[in-house]
Amino acid sequence: MPTITTKDGVEIFYKDWGAGQPIVFSHGWPLSADDWDAQMIFFANQGYRVIAHDRRGHGRSSQVSDGHDMDHYADDLATVTAHLDLKNAIHVGHSTGGGEVVHYIARHGESRVAKAAILSAVPPLMVQTAANPGGLPKSVFDGLQAQLAASRTGFYRDLAAGPFYGYNRPGAQPSEAVIQNWWRQGMMGGAKAHYDGIVAFSQTDFTEDLKKITVPVLVMHGDDDQIVPYADSAPLSAKLLRNGTLKTYKGFPHGMPTTHAETINVDLLAFFKG
Secondary structure, three states, X not given: OOEEEOOOOOEEEEEEEOOOOEEEEEOOOOOOHHHHHHHHHHHHHOOOEEEEEOOOOOOOOOOOOOOOOHHHHHHXXXXXXXXXXXXXXXXXXXXXXXXXXXXXXXXXXXXXEEEEEEEOOOOXXXXXXXXXXXXXXXXXXXXXXXXXXXXXXXXHHHHHHOOOOOOOOOOOOOOHHXXXXXXXXXXXXXXXXXXXXXXXXXXXXXXXXXXXOOOOEEEEEEOOOOOOOHHHOHHHHHHHOOOEEEEEEOOOOOOHHHHOHHHHHHHHHHHHHO
16 A cells, blocks of 8 residues: 655555546545545546545544644645655545645645635634634534544444535435445544544634645535534635635535535536646
8 A cells, every 4th residue: 555654653544546636635534545436536537646645544544642733734745745746736625624734735835736626625714712602512523522422433423424415404315335434534543533623623723824824725615514513714715815715515524525526526626727
């Protein structure tokens, strides 16, 4: 398996397919590069080079006990892009991966970056604070950690079968294959990484990161997102970005890159070519 080793000794697994302008995909919690299959095949067929890595502690990367924070996530992404010597790259991040992309660009600069897209993404800040009254109470995320610690396998099954893909909505038609694939990816990773990752995605404030970014960024979000609520995320991120564009999807769930891949892929392609 292709891997690179970070400066603190973590092996990061990655996929690298095709040739052309590189698109780098950053996955959501607690998944893996496999969550981008529909996008990677589509864009490889469109003449792009597509790259996706498993975040530390996730998928096929090392199940280390520490470094599960946005600084390490961004630095790991930078290690991948430097190792592959990617230039003029487009970065695409879903959910926690959207935070990773934003923090990577702000922390490591734009010399290798052409554009970015963040989908159902956690910025600017998920947790409720005095400065962010619209956020979710910290008790919500404490509850997620408690459920993970008590029964990760059951918790992951319920999350995939319910709010992640909107399968708990009236009239929804759950796909057992999609649910099982989410569960498979989640269970491949390390419990400690996923437990710590809840703090990373919920308590990291990306406000200053968003302000630093000058490359074009497409902010894509469904207004029925039950994981990262729309009102306190996408519109605020788009306003903070210097060159941000907001695209809102009526009724789309958090996992829209999977449930609505055809729509998302076409809109991403138009943005990349624009």
